[in-house]
Amino acid sequence: MTAGAGPRCSRTGRDGTDRAVQDLPRGTASSPSYRHFYTGVLDPSPGVPAFTAVSYVNDQKILHYDSETRREEPRGDWVQGAVDPDFWERETRSLRGWQRGFEGNQVTLRHRYNQTDWSHTLQFMYGCELGEDNSTEGYMQFGYDGEDFISYDLRTHTWVAVPTEARVTQSRWNGDKNLLLIVRAYLEWKCIEWLRKYLQHGKAALQSKSPMSQVSDRPSSWARLTTLSCQVHGFYPKNISVVWLKNGVAQPQETSCSEVLPSGDGTYQTWATIEIDPNSNHNYTCCVEHVSLGADLRVAWDKSRQKPESSLNLALIITIVLVIIAAMSTAIYFLRSNRSSSTRFKAQRSLVRPMTTPVRPVEEERQITEEPMLIQPFQKTCFYCLDFAKQSPLLWDRTY
Numbered sequence: 001m002t003a004g005a006g007p008r009c010s011r012t013g014r015d016g017t018d019r020a021v022q023d024l025p026r027g028t029a030s031s032p033s034y035r036h037f038y039t040g041v042l043d044p045s046p047g048v049p050a051f052t053a054v055s056y057v058n059d060q061k062i063l064h065y066d067s068e069t070r071r072e073e074p075r076g077d078w079v080q081g082a083v084d085p086d087f088w089e090r091e092t093r094s095l096r097g098w099q100r101g102f103e104g105n106q107v108t109l110r111h112r113y114n115q116t117d118w119s120h121t122l123q124f125m126y127g128c129e130l131g132e133d134n135s136t137e138g139y140m141q142f143g144y145d146g147e148d149f150i151s152y153d154l155r156t157h158t159w160v161a162v163p164t165e166a167r168v169t170q171s172r173w174n175g176d177k178n179l180l181l182i183v184r185a186y187l188e189w190k191c192i193e194w195l196r197k198y199l200q201h202g203k204a205a206l207q208s209k210s211p212m213s214q215v216s217d218r219p220s221s222w223a224r225l226t227t228l229s230c231q232v233h234g235f236y237p238k239n240i241s242v243v244w245l246k247n248g249v250a251q252p253q254e255t256s257c258s259e260v261l262p263s264g265d266g267t268y269q270t271w272a273t274i275e276i277d278p279n280s281n282h283n284y285t286c287c288v289e290h291v292s293l294g295a296d297l298r299v300a301w302d303k304s305r306q307k308p309e310s311s312l313n314l315a316l317i318i319t320i321v322l323v324i325i326a327a328m329s330t331a332i333y334f335l336r337s338n339r340s341s342s343t344r345f346k347a348q349r350s351l352v353r354p355m356t357t358p359v360r361p362v363e364e365e366r367q368i369t370e371e372p373m374l375i376q377p378f379q380k381t382c383f384y385c386l387d388f389a390k391q392s393p394l395l396w397d398r399t400y
Contacts, residue, residue: 034055034192039052040106053072057206063079076266121145122144123144126138130196138154147162157184158180206236214230225276230286233263240288244272244287258272286301
């Protein structure tokens with residue numbers, strides 16, 4: 001089976017804190033990458049932070065910040081040893097500045113687009129890659145409501161606007177020579193320096209790990225079919241392909257893939273299912289492709305281990321009968337017990353003096369206060385730009 005023949009089980013949905021990361025752009029198993037994703041939600045839903053910042057080395061999350069914790073935190077024990085002790089405080093200050101900047105810029109963009117509602121999202125993505133030939137590549141771009149807004153062109157060293165609403169920003173940023181130098185220096189030098197540093201300290205954690213696979217079956221809830229499930233776990237990096245084979249032929253249309261989820265130990269897990277007729281004579285095999293494997297990992301379904309349908313029906317009938325008998329026995333026991341206890345209660349009732357406790361209704365007064373939303377004037381919105389030398393945020397007092 002050739003690479004890519006089966007569907008890639010890497011459907012990553014938006015899950016709150018990582019909603020900036022849906023399909024992680026750039027970066028492959030052969031191209032180490034260091035990437036950052038900042039997301040600001042103007043009117044967040046419950047459980048979703050208004051601002052989130054996450055960083056990745058390859059496809060492994062290493063840093064996390066959100067507006068609820070207001071702290072930059074590591075993801076992975078090895079990350080701690082890659083930075084100095086003051087790193088976390090500096091990063092926290094910087095990202096708090098970014099959070100304030102996002103809040104102001106989102107208000108500005110509402111005016112820029114002449115929008116009256118509050119459900120909007122601002123995203124900032126930047127990072128770099130290190131090629132096999134030691135070449136480097138970087139990118140930096142902003143997006144608004146899922147569409148490109150403005151990006152930095154590393155070839156011309158200028159900002160390029162996408163919609164008409166971004167032309168004012170393009171003009172101002174390209175007129176700031178200091179900003180252009182900072183962005184270029186970060187993408188061409190500083191980002192690569194940090195990437196090499198993380199790769200060195202996380203060498204063991206970032207090594208490829210081969211997947212393990214298990215196949216199981218269970219009766220489906222309809223049409224007397226059987227669901228075959230292939231559970232794949234313990235692999236790294238994240239990209240993987242899983243497909244069911246029928247008599248050695250891939251069945252990509254019939255294979256249903258789950259999301260690829262972190263296992264909590266730096267590896268990933270996923271599973272793929274297929275619905276089959278258990279009475280057919282076809283052979284089914286789960287086929288797994290991963291960069292860590294020299295050849296496809298194939299695990300066949302052992303049809304002989306499946307219980308015959310008649311045995312399953314007989315076991316189900318016996319179980320139901322036993323449950324009915326147990327229920328009837330319990331009902332008879334409690335009926336007899338209630339009759340005897342009722343007689344004793346009548347004899348003792350005259351000796352018991354009823355006690356009554358006055359119940360006073362308690363009303364809880366809840367005061368719901370709404371703080372007025374502080375919206376900076378459109379002409380005085382401030383844009384916070386990252387200090388790419390990992391210091392405090394730089395502030396440009398400008399119209400976004």
